[in-house]
Amino acid sequence: MEVVATSLIAVLGTLLGSSLTYLFQRRTALRTEQFTRSERLRQERIDAYSSYTGALANFRQGQMDYWFAKYAGRLTEGESLHEVQREAQRLRAAALEAMFRAELLTPSAALDTLGRQALKAIDGIREAHSRDELEPARDASRSAIYEFIAASRRHIPGLIDPQ
Numbered sequence: 001m002e003v004v005a006t007s008l009i010a011v012l013g014t015l016l017g018s019s020l021t022y023l024f025q026r027r028t029a030l031r032t033e034q035f036t037r038s039e040r041l042r043q044e045r046i047d048a049y050s051s052y053t054g055a056l057a058n059f060r061q062g063q064m065d066y067w068f069a070k071y072a073g074r075l076t077e078g079e080s081l082h083e084v085q086r087e088a089q090r091l092r093a094a095a096l097e098a099m100f101r102a103e104l105l106t107p108s109a110a111l112d113t114l115g116r117q118a119l120k121a122i123d124g125i126r127e128a129h130s131r132d133e134l135e136p137a138r139d140a141s142r143s144a145i146y147e148f149i150a151a152s153r154r155h156i157p158g159l160i161d162p163q
Helices: 002-071 081-105 109-127 131-153
Strands: none
Touching: 002 081, 002 109, 002 131, 081 109, 109 131
């Protein structure tokens, strides 16, 4: 009888040990998977927000180039106003593409709005008809880009917010 009791205790101990090991390993695996998923989302947000900001800066420069080509006659040799305009349009399309990617990854409607306002502010450069109108449009577009990137920091866990 003593041998049976000892064997039964050994079997139950083995089953209990195996069950506990399984539960702890499963919990660890779930935590690892959750961490990996959140880190990948974090990296994708960093990439999307920085790509969008870069595309905005490029589009802003393209709009400035177009404005100066149209109103100040600053064209390089062999370049036409139409070519400069097409480049500005290409840069706007690239900015839109980057904006859509950023919007897919952000949980914030407010950040989406800031991104769209930055794009609209850059569009305002083209609407300026004089230097006096250009300066406020330049300043507004620059401020809108900085505001977007500052706000995007709050949606990337682990980044230090300088505020």
